[in-house]
Amino acid sequence: MTLLILGASGHLGGELCxxxxxxxxxxxGTYLRAPGASDVDWWPLDLRDPAAVRSVVEKARPSxxxxxxxxxxxxATTADGAASVALACAELGVGLVHVxxxxxxxxxxxxxxxxxxxxxxTPYGAAKAAAETAVxxxxxxAAIVRTSLIVxxxxxxxxxxxxxxxxxxxxxxxFTDEIRCPVHxxxxxxxxxxxxxxxxxxxxxxxxxxxxxxxxxxxxxxxRYGLDPAAVRTATLAGSGLVRPGELRLDVSRAAGLLRTRLxxxxxxx
Numbered sequence: 001m002t003l004l005i006l007g008a009s010g011h012l013g014g015e016l017c018x019x020x021x022x023x024x025x026x027x028x029g030t031y032l033r034a035p036g037a038s039d040v041d042w043w044p045l046d047l048r049d050p051a052a053v054r055s056v057v058e059k060a061r062p063s064x065x066x067x068x069x070x071x072x073x074x075x076a077t078t079a080d081g082a083a084s085v086a087l088a089c090a091e092l093g094v095g096l097v098h099v100x101x102x103x104x105x106x107x108x109x110x111x112x113x114x115x116x117x118x119x120x121x122t123p124y125g126a127a128k129a130a131a132e133t134a135v136x137x138x139x140x141x142a143a144i145v146r147t148s149l150i151v152x153x154x155x156x157x158x159x160x161x162x163x164x165x166x167x168x169x170x171x172x173x174x175f176t177d178e179i180r181c182p183v184h185x186x187x188x189x190x191x192x193x194x195x196x197x198x199x200x201x202x203x204x205x206x207x208x209x210x211x212x213x214x215x216x217x218x219x220x221x222x223x224r225y226g227l228d229p230a231a232v233r234t235a236t237l238a239g240s241g242l243v244r245p246g247e248l249r250l251d252v253s254r255a256a257g258l259l260r261t262r263l264x265x266x267x268x269x270x
Contacts, residue, residue: 001197002026004062004094006045006085007069009036011156012099015189016066023193028060030069047081048074054088064095064196075127082131086138096135096142097195102180102207104129104146107245114146114203114254122244132203143195148207148250149217151269152185154225162221166231173235174218179247181207182217182266190261200258205250210265220270 003020007013008029017038020027027040035042045056047069057065067085071077082098089096103125104118118129135142149158164170183206191206212220219229237246252263 078127079130083134111251174215
């Protein structure tokens, strides 16, 4: 296959490039500020420019586009950019795998099924929900993958944050009531590449099968890097005054039955 990977210079995008190249695919990777280290064909792209988005998709002529690009504080990139990608892919007859997030949900104790309608409580969650809506309406054949915290080595954002808190490089605490379903970057990338060649359409939860609190994740990271788990300072999200979802548990039973890729629990990963 020829794959166009948007956001290829990021953590997930770089792993997508590595695995796709290893599988023999031709890969075009886009970046905003600087290309990554993977041996791919690098093209600059600003998702805020709809004409540039269409031009890149048209020139690359991929069989599938994997959109792993986002900007946490930028609606134009995360929401409007995803809409431009979906429109270009639909008009040019190109497959699309769009990476979404569990933060499209508002938080509750019961697991969220794949087709749960979004109910975000943060600006970023609202941007990701708007992106999903645009993709569903514009490109009904696209796969929309909702995932959770992406972990890996110390270069992954979630693990790096834990290490910063554990070593005092950053002030803060690990919340005992903020629950997520961490997934290894390699597992997520493998699942996305499977979907790129499967013809799957619609939403799909792809995350780790075990839900853990931020405090539990901090303890796992501490042990993984030889630090004292007792250094994990805890607090509650409910008492912090922050407005963000507490419990985000994704039901991954559909993905487990559909994919060859095994989604490993976080305690096995770390």
